[in-house]
Amino acid sequence: MADMPKAAIVGIGQTEFSKSSGRSELQLAAECIKAALDDAGLQTSDVDGLITFTLDGSDEVGVTRCLGIDDLKFTSRIPQGGAASVATICHAMSVVESGVCDVVVIWRAMNERSQYRFGQPAARGSIPVGGGTGFMEWCMPFGAQFPASWEALTAQSYMHKYGVTNADFGLVSVQLRKHAATNPAAWFYRKPITLEEHQASRWIVAPALRLLDCCQESDGGVAVVVASMARARQLRQTPVGIFGAVTSMRFNHEIISDYYHSADLTHLPIAERVRQRLTEACGIAPTETQVAMIYDNFTPQIFMQLEAFGFCRPGEAKDYIKDGNLEIDGRSPLSPNGGHIGEGYIHGMNLVTEGVRQARGTAANQVADVRHVFLASGVAGAIIGAC
Amino acid sequence: MADMPKAAIVGIGQTEFSKSSGRSELQLAAECIKAALDDAGLQTSDVDGLITFTLDGSDEVGVTRCLGIDDLKFTSRIPQGGAASVATICHAMSVVESGVCDVVVIWRAMNERSQYRFGQPAARGSIPVGGGTGFMEWCMPFGAQFPASWEALTAQSYMHKYGVTNADFGLVSVQLRKHAATNPAAWFYRKPITLEEHQASRWIVAPALRLLDCCQESDGGVAVVVASMARARQLRQTPVGIFGAVTSMRFNHEIISDYYHSADLTHLPIAERVRQRLTEACGIAPTETQVAMIYDNFTPQIFMQLEAFGFCRPGEAKDYIKDGNLEIDGRSPLSPNGGHIGEGYIHGMNLVTEGVRQARGTAANQVADVRHVFLASGVAGAIIGAC
Numbered sequence: 013m014a015d016m017p018k019a020a021i022v023g024i025g026q027t028e029f030s031k032s033s034g035r036s037e038l039q040l041a042a043e044c045i046k047a048a049l050d051d052a053g054l055q056t057s058d059v060d061g062l063i064t065f066t067l068d069g070s071d072e073v074g075v076t077r078c079l080g081i082d083d084l085k086f087t088s089r090i091p092q093g094g095a096a097s098v099a100t101i102c103h104a105m106s107v108v109e110s111g112v113c114d115v116v117v118i119w120r121a122m123n124e125r126s127q128y129r130f131g132q133p134a135a136r137g138s139i140p141v142g143g144g145t146g147f148m149e150w151c152m153p154f155g156a157q158f159p160a161s162w163e164a165l166t167a168q169s170y171m172h173k174y175g176v177t178n179a180d181f182g183l184v185s186v187q188l189r190k191h192a193a194t195n196p197a198a199w200f201y202r203k204p205i206t207l208e209e210h211q212a213s214r215w216i217v218a219p220a221l222r223l224l225d226c227c228q229e230s231d232g233g234v235a236v237v238v239a240s241m242a243r244a245r246q247l248r249q250t251p252v253g254i255f256g257a258v259t260s261m262r263f264n265h266e267i268i269s270d271y272y273h274s275a276d277l278t279h280l281p282i283a284e285r286v287r288q289r290l291t292e293a294c295g296i297a298p299t300e301t302q303v304a305m306i307y308d309n310f311t312p313q314i315f316m317q318l319e320a321f322g323f324c325r326p327g328e329a330k331d332y333i334k335d336g337n338l339e340i341d342g343r344s345p346l347s348p349n350g351g352h353i354g355e356g357y358i359h360g361m362n363l364v365t366e367g368v369r370q371a372r373g374t375a376a377n378q379v380a381d382v383r384h385v386f387l388a389s390g391v392a393g394a395i396i397g398a399c
Numbered sequence: 400m401a402d403m404p405k406a407a408i409v410g411i412g413q414t415e416f417s418k419s420s421g422r423s424e425l426q427l428a429a430e431c432i433k434a435a436l437d438d439a440g441l442q443t444s445d446v447d448g449l450i451t452f453t454l455d456g457s458d459e460v461g462v463t464r465c466l467g468i469d470d471l472k473f474t475s476r477i478p479q480g481g482a483a484s485v486a487t488i489c490h491a492m493s494v495v496e497s498g499v500c501d502v503v504v505i506w507r508a509m510n511e512r513s514q515y516r517f518g519q520p521a522a523r524g525s526i527p528v529g530g531g532t533g534f535m536e537w538c539m540p541f542g543a544q545f546p547a548s549w550e551a552l553t554a555q556s557y558m559h560k561y562g563v564t565n566a567d568f569g570l571v572s573v574q575l576r577k578h579a580a581t582n583p584a585a586w587f588y589r590k591p592i593t594l595e596e597h598q599a600s601r602w603i604v605a606p607a608l609r610l611l612d613c614c615q616e617s618d619g620g621v622a623v624v625v626a627s628m629a630r631a632r633q634l635r636q637t638p639v640g641i642f643g644a645v646t647s648m649r650f651n652h653e654i655i656s657d658y659y660h661s662a663d664l665t666h667l668p669i670a671e672r673v674r675q676r677l678t679e680a681c682g683i684a685p686t687e688t689q690v691a692m693i694y695d696n697f698t699p700q701i702f703m704q705l706e707a708f709g710f711c712r713p714g715e716a717k718d719y720i721k722d723g724n725l726e727i728d729g730r731s732p733l734s735p736n737g738g739h740i741g742e743g744y745i746h747g748m749n750l751v752t753e754g755v756r757q758a759r760g761t762a763a764n765q766v767a768d769v770r771h772v773f774l775a776s777g778v779a780g781a782i783i784g785a786c
Contacts, residue, residue, distance in 0.1 A: 066453055066476055073534045073653050083672060084648035087483075088475040088490060089453055096474075102499065103475060110496040112489065147460045261471035266460050285470060 014294045017253030017399060019108040020244035021101075022115075023052025023237035024365040029199050029356030032126040033231035038070040040121035040233035042078040048235035053248030054115060059237075061086040061116035063103050065359065067093055068120055075119070086113050094307060095267045097360020098392035102257035104238035114243055120361040121233030130357075131229050133157035147266045159309065160226060162268045164217035167312035169277040171220065174327040178219055181311035182210035183333045184346075185224045185353055188308065191340070192350025195376040199228050200354045225311040227352035234361035236368070241399065252371045253399035255384065256294030259392045260285040267391070268309075278327075283320030286393040296395045298386040299323055303370045303379050304344045305363040307389040308351040317388060318344075340377050348377035360389045371398045401681045404640030404786060406495040407631035408488075409502075410439025410624035411752040416586050416743030419513040420618035425457040427508035427620035429465040435622035440635030441502060446624075448473040448503035450490050452746065454480055455507055462506070473500050481694060482654045484747020485779035489644035491625035501630055507748040508620030517744075518616050520544035534653045546696065547613060549655045551604035554699035556664040558607065561714040565606055568698040569597035570720045571733075572611045572740055575695065578727070579737025582763040586615050587741045612698040614739035621748035623755070628786065639758045640786035642771065643681030646779045647672040654778070655696070665714075670707035673780040683782045685773040686710055690757045690766050691731045692750040694776040695738040704775060705731075727764050735764035747776045758785045 025047025027033070027040050049056060056079045062072050066089045076084065086107050090096045097120070104116040124130035156162055170176060189205045192198035205224065213223040244251035260282045264272045273281050291297045298304065298321040306317050315329035323344050324332035332338075338346035349355045349366035356362055367385040369375040384397040412434025414420070414427050436443060443466045449459050453476045463471065473494050477483045484507070491503040511517035543549055557563060576592045579585035592611065600610040631638035647669045651659045660668050678684045685691065685708040693704050702716035710731050711719035719725075725733035736742045736753035743749055754772040756762040771784040 071534065072478055072648060076648060076650055076652075077534075080650060082650055085646055085676070086489065086493070087478055087486075087646070087648060089478060091459055091474055091476060099474075102473065106473070106497040106499045107493050109498075110493040112493045147458065147464075259472055259474070261459060261463060261474060263467060263469055264464055289472070 014255050014296055016241065017255050018241055019105040019238055020241050020251035020253045020399060021236055021368050021396060022239045022244045022247045022249060022251060023048040023054065024368045025051055025235045026362060026365055027233045029197065029230045029232040029358070029362070031231060033123055037121045037123050037127070038074050038078060041070045041075055041119050044121060044233035044235040045075070045079055045117055045119050048117065048237045051249065052237045054237065056080045057082045058115045059117050060084055061107055061113035063088050063100050063116060063118045065089060065093065065120055066091045070121060086116070092267050092391055094309065094359040095390040096259065096392050097307070097364065098257065098387045098389040098394050099259045101254060101364065101387065101394045102259050102392060105254045105257050108238055108240050114239060116238045117235060118238065118361070119233065119235040120359050122359065123231045125229040126231050129229060131159055131226065147269065151269050156269070159268060160216045160221050163310045163312065164220040165271060166277050167220040167310070170312060170316060173278045176315070176330055178222060179207065179211055180330045181225050181315070182207050184308065184311040184314045185210050187333065187338050188347060188351045188354040191348050191377055192354025195349050195355060197376070198350040198355040199230065200350060220312065221310055227309050227357040230356035230358060232356055232358050234358045234365055236361065236364055250372055251399045252368050252396050255296055255395040255397060256290050257394035258286055258289040258293055260289060261391055280316050280320040280390065282391050283317055283388070286388070286391065287321045290393045290395060294395050296384055297322060298388070298393070299344065301384040301386040301395060302382040303348065303367065303385045304346050305367040305385060305387050306346060307360055307363065308347065308353050314346070317390065321388060340379055345379045348375055348379060363387065367396060371396055401642050401683055403628065404642050405628055406492040406625055407628050407638035407640045407786060408623055408755050408783060409626045409631045409634045409636060409638060410435040410441065411755045412438055412622045413749060413752055414620045416584065416617045416619040416745070416749070418618060420510055424508050424510050424514070425461050425465060428457045428462055428506050431508060431620035431622040432462070432466055432504055432506050435504065435624045438636065439624045441624065443467045444469045445502045446504050447471055448491070448494055448500035450475050450487050450503060450505045452476060452480065452507055453478045457508060473503070479654050479778055481696065481746035482777040483646065483779050484694070485644065485751065485774045485776040485781050486646045488641060488751065488774065488781045489646050489779060492641045492644050495625055495627050501626060503625045504622055505625065506620065506622040507746050509746065510618045512616040513618050516616060518546055518613065534656065538656050543656070546655060547603045547608050550697045550699065551607040552658060553664050554607040554697070557699060557703060560665045563702070563717055565609060566594065566598055567717045568612055568702070569594050571695065571698040571701045572597050574720065574725050575734060575738045575741040578735050578764055579741025582736050582742060584763070585737040585742040586617065587737060607699065608697055614696050614744040617743035617745060619743055619745050621745045621752055623748065623751055637759055638786045639755050639783050642683055642782040642784060643677050644781035645673055645676040645680055647676060648778055667703050667707040667777065669778050670704055670775070673775070673778065674708050677780045677782060681782050683771055684709060685775070685780070686731065688771040688773040688782060689732070689769040690735065690754065690772045691733050692754040692772060692774050693733060694747055694750065695734065695740050698740070701733070704777065708775060727766055732766045735762055735766060750774065754783060758783055
């Protein structure tokens with residue numbers, strides 16, 4: 013039996029997800045934060061903490077100024093890009109539980125399609141902080157210069173070991189596009205695809221990834237508000253408690269170019285550690301949740317994370333997906349908003365907001381009887397649920 | 400009476416401070432972290448959290464790999480440059496108190512003299528994350544392009560209102576160089592200056608700042624290890640408890656270009672808020688400590704912070720300093736290591752380590768009977784002391 017959480021998600025907000033927002037990233041940030049505060053029934057003057065990504069293009073001074081925030085007691089940025097998106101929940105939980113902050117806002121806003129191309133070589137924002145000593149120096153000079161190329165190396169190792177083909181990866185795209193098709197907020201609303209359409213899309217990195225294996229380069233902003241459970245009980249929405257939120261960053265691991273952890277690149281040791289740590293933290297395993305929001309930058313990541321988080325055994329993801337387990341009424345419904353592949357790619361954070369909607373029971377594609385939701389982004393995981 | 404702290408600084412480490420380290424920032428980071436862990440009697444495998452600045456040039460993957468860290472449960476980066484250096488203590492305290500981490504390492508390592516020039520226009524690292532919407536766009540195009548130029552605008556407002564001259568500012572340099580002269584780790588060891596020498600140094604931004612009003616562009620690395628008080632009691636050093644650690648970032652404030660907070664630029668409203676919040680947090684006022692480690696990027700910052708933190712009244716810093724209060728045996732000894740102006744400028748973090756030495760009673764220029772040390776970096780403040 014899990015303890016009652018001490019911190020809760022009390023508000024969520026987002027802009028539209030598009031290919032050209034027509035406004036600055038700072039404005040997107042301000043809009044989604046305001047929406048999240050409105051959702052919670054909070055004022056900007058209530059905010060005393062801000063958390064975002066090291067890669068986010070808006071600074072805290074600008075966000076504070078745009079919104080009229082009165083005074084911050086804490087600001088932090090997480091490295092490791094979207095892989096650590098769920099780590100923002102861990103940061104927020106920590107500062108609320110330790111009493112440093114009362115109301116913490118997490119935001120991520122990006123014009124990654126119209127202002128720069130996040131998926132292409134040398135895209136602004138694709139090089140982590142610490143460029144001078146950065147691990148990407150082991151990829152870039154050798155021709156692996158963009159996210160799909162990094163992902164494809166690992167994917168091919170997985171394909172080789174388990175006899176998986178790109179058509180198998182396509183099952184994930186078909187599933188997530190099906191979900192997106194009935195989510196009005198999704199970029200691919202009313203646009204489901206068949207496996208044949210997936211197979212007809214052009215190669216990005218053969219033989220692993222086609223265009224339709226990739227998440228959507230999107231313009232948009234997403235914000236999440238976290239408060240203490242005591243505060244949460246006084247607010248507008250049913251509190252969505254944070255039962256556990258954990259991170260792992262193991263020796264010799266990189267993020268998307270994670271080629272050095274061991275001789276076997278077909279599994280995700282960090283995600284396996286997250287699973288173990290999360291279950292220890294709150295007594296709830298990922299498989300005991302009713303919805304799985306799992307980071308889908310590329311389809312193979314879903315295969316490998318399903319296995320790492322215990323939904324199926326190594327090499328069995330293909331069959332697990334084929335058997336319909338990821339359907340809305342399946343055993344472990346995957347990203348009912350359509351995920352990054354179907355709804356939009358706001359670097360993990362739109363998976364968090366959908367998780368909150370599922371926990372509240374207010375999602376477009378609502379899963380029945382949701383008690384707990386699993387949030388996962390490779391190096392971080394969380395279990396949330398209405399309290 | 401202050402409560403017993405739940406988190407403590409258990410180890411400190413640093414490299415030499417130079418103008419040309421001859422090695423990478425990543426190596427400096429690894430060296431100072433290893434030194435801090437050795438000081439604490441901890442292994443790299445004990446480390447489960449890493450905190451640094453958004454501006455730090457080494458990434459977490461590289462640091463983890465260089466040191467052989469086993470697994471991290473938390474990583475964060477603080478924005479706002481050195482002004483938020485003491486905020487790293489707040490981050491570390493929070494994650495230890497909330498139980499997310501057991502042993503957190505804070506590091507800052509830079510070759511800001513040999514690899515780039517931190518004090519010059521367009522220096523790498525001088526533009527905050529969020530460049531696209533960054534507040535610096537209100538300075539740069541108008542000719543205020545480097546730290547001394549930003550600082551000088553505020554300083555001139557202060558000079559005008561209180562009839563202060565650059566020779567008055569020089570009192571701070573003379574004081575800190577006196578301290579550095581007897582600190583073997585200081586760049587200016589055995590090199591005290593007279594006020595005449597200060598006045599003979601060249602203008603950087605007339606009539607506010609001469610060369611000797613500026614901190615030292617330095618190569619070097621500094622690390623601090625924070626653990627729970629329970630863990631701290633089992634370790635090698637006397638725990639230096641964190642009685643309080645707070646941050647403030649108020650509406651319409653920028654960092655060093657803080658020109659919009661009100662019509663009166665001669666005071667520091669953020670620092671005033673830090674003072675109030677810190678005293679509320681732990682019941683100890685800055686003036687009740689025996690050592691003051693106050694961020695000295697430029698001499699006028701000492702004047703304005705002394706006033707903001709309550710050491711003297713507005714406009715009285717000149718007399719407070721002249722009266723000898725900042726001497727080692729004065730009422731509020733200032734940075735007995737020589738500070739950023741005399742020892743080196745590792746972006747605030749070498750002030751933290753000197754504060755720890757003072758609390759332990761092991762400093763080169765040891766103040767007598769130290770119970771509490773005040774750490775301040777403009778937007779953040781902390782009270783620490785041996786427990």
